Amino acid sequence: MADMSDVVDQGDDEAAILAAGKVLLERLIAVDDWLPNEYARPHPERYQQYLLHCDSRERFSVVSFVWGAGQATPIHDHTVWGLVGVLRGAEYVESYRRAPSGFEYSAPPAVLQRGEVDAVSPRIGDVHRVSNGVEGGVSVSIHVYGANIGAVRRATYVPDGTPKPFISGYANTHLPNLWDRSK
Numbered sequence: 301m302a303d304m305s306d307v308v309d310q311g312d313d314e315a316a317i318l319a320a321g322k323v324l325l326e327r328l329i330a331v332d333d334w335l336p337n338e339y340a341r342p343h344p345e346r347y348q349q350y351l352l353h354c355d356s357r358e359r360f361s362v363v364s365f366v367w368g369a370g371q372a373t374p375i376h377d378h379t380v381w382g383l384v385g386v387l388r389g390a391e392y393v394e395s396y397r398r399a400p401s402g403f404e405y406s407a408p409p410a411v412l413q414r415g416e417v418d419a420v421s422p423r424i425g426d427v428h429r430v431s432n433g434v435e436g437g438v439s440v441s442i443h444v445y446g447a448n449i450g451a452v453r454r455a456t457y458v459p460d461g462t463p464k465p466f467i468s469g470y471a472n473t474h475l476p477n478l479w480d481r482s483k
């Protein structure tokens with residue numbers, strides 16, 4: 301988290317933040333021994349997003365996404381930069397761009413494997429749909445966004461491109477204590 305603060309302290313060059321943040325996120329997800337179970341727990345009906353950390357000035361936030369079997373997001377945007385890294389399992393990512401009749405794929409759908417990081421932003425492509433990439437199992441990904449993402453006004457889309465405003469919020473009301481170093 302301190303390293304990510306250093307990155308955003310360098311300025312708001314988004315390409316530089318994404319490049320440096322990707323390296324940090326790759327390092328974070330390379331080892332799967334730190335995420336408390338409480339923030340890796342799937343919900344029987346819908347994917348979960350747990351806030352793990354928010355920069356005190358809300359310049360970035362770190363979130364765990366937990367995908368139960370068959371769960372997926374709607375098509376949605378972010379309006380800020382984001383990094384998506386797979387900690388456990390895999391994610392199926394469909395990236396979209398505007399088309400005359402709504403949205404079309406901007407790239408072939410891809411499977412993001414454990415340890416891999418993808419990026420989104422209004423500059424490089426901000427609209428996607430993400431699904432659990434593991435059949436019948438649970439996947440967990442760690443996302444870093446350039447804002448307190450749960451409070452950002454953004455949109456989900458129906459396939460014809462009609463936006464529906466949403467503010468995602470978070471599934472948790474408490475944060476993990478990442479600062480107790482007594483053990």
Ligand SMILES: [Fe+2]
Pocket residue numbers: 376377378428430
């Ligand atoms: Fe997303």
